[in-house]
């Protein structure tokens with residue numbers, strides 16, 4: 504191997520370890536991205552991940568949820584392995600659900616939930632938005648808005664006006680028959 508090849512490998516190795524999260528191992532890819540391997544490290548929360556992460560392996564940990572936006576800074580992220588974790592599949596997992604749906608929809612069927620009870624052992628991809636829950640936000644019922652009643656009143660007035668007009672027209676014609 505030529506000297507510049509060795510230098511490149513050393514540089515790549517140094518670059519890869521520079522911002523590698525402590526519990527994980529990282530490897531630089533030829534394409535400038537990072538391969539970040541955090542499998543089986545007993546993680547209970549997401550480590551601080553480098554922005555250059557392209558392949559992220561989080562399988563076989565104790566992760567229960569992913570904070571919303573956790574992968575947003577990793578614009579190159581292509582593969583995400585989050586299998587074999589005790590995921591708590593409620594509204595707090597909506598971000599992970601949407602991320603997988605957008606990037607690797609087939610992986611949604613490999614990610615299994617551990618809790619809550621109705622979701623246990625189900626793949627994340629099988630749960631509907633309704634089952635994941637809505638984190639407390641709710642559409643307001645239309646009758647909670649007072650101005651809806653003004654619209655209703657206006658429609659009633661217009662219908663009554665039209666009926667009255669129709670009635671007047673009919674009675675006005677009758678003498679002609």
Ligand SMILES: *[C@@H]1O[C@H](CO)[C@@H](O)[C@H](O)[C@H]1NC(C)=O
Nearest residue numbers: 542543544545562563564587
């Ligand atoms: C999962 O990780 C643990 C260490 O946390 C390891 O002992 C075990 O072999 C791993 N299991 C698999 C299936 O990789």
